[in-house]
Amino acid sequence: MALNKIRQLDPDSAGVTLPKDDLRLEGLLNREGKVDGDHHVHIRHVDDGQWTLELVDGIFERESKNE
Template sequence: MALNKIRQLDRDSVGITLPKDDMRVEGLLNESGQLDGDHHVHIRHVDEGEWTLELVEEIET
């Protein structure tokens, strides 16, 4: 099981690093390994100590 560190980003938020290999499998990186475009995820708190991430294809405005 891979472990990822939770990091303080600013006063109001934290972040978790997602492995590039996983992002590449999802088609979110370009040939140079950089993030290709804007992407959003919906994060849901499921239970104590458990969350899910879901890639959102379109954001309604």
Template sequence: MALNKLRQLDQNSAGVTLPKDDLRIEGLLNEDGQLEGEHHAHIRHVDEKEWKITLVDQIDS
């Protein structure tokens, strides 16, 4: 099981990195290994010490 470190982003939030191999599988990276376009994710706390991340196709305006 791969472990990813939580890191402080600012005073009100923290973040976790997603492995590029996983992002590549989802087709989110270009040929240079950089994010292709703009992407949004819905992050939901589902249980004690458990979150679910879902890539959102579009954001309703």
């Protein structure tokens, strides 16, 4: 099991690093290993000490259709 440190990002939020190998498997990195484009995730707190993270595709396409 890989362990990732929770880091303070700013006064109102913290973050967890996602391994590049996992991002690569999802097709989220370009050939240089950099994040390719804008991506958003929905994070849910499901239980004590448990969260789920879900990639949300097409968020901007849906928003522009609703305007």
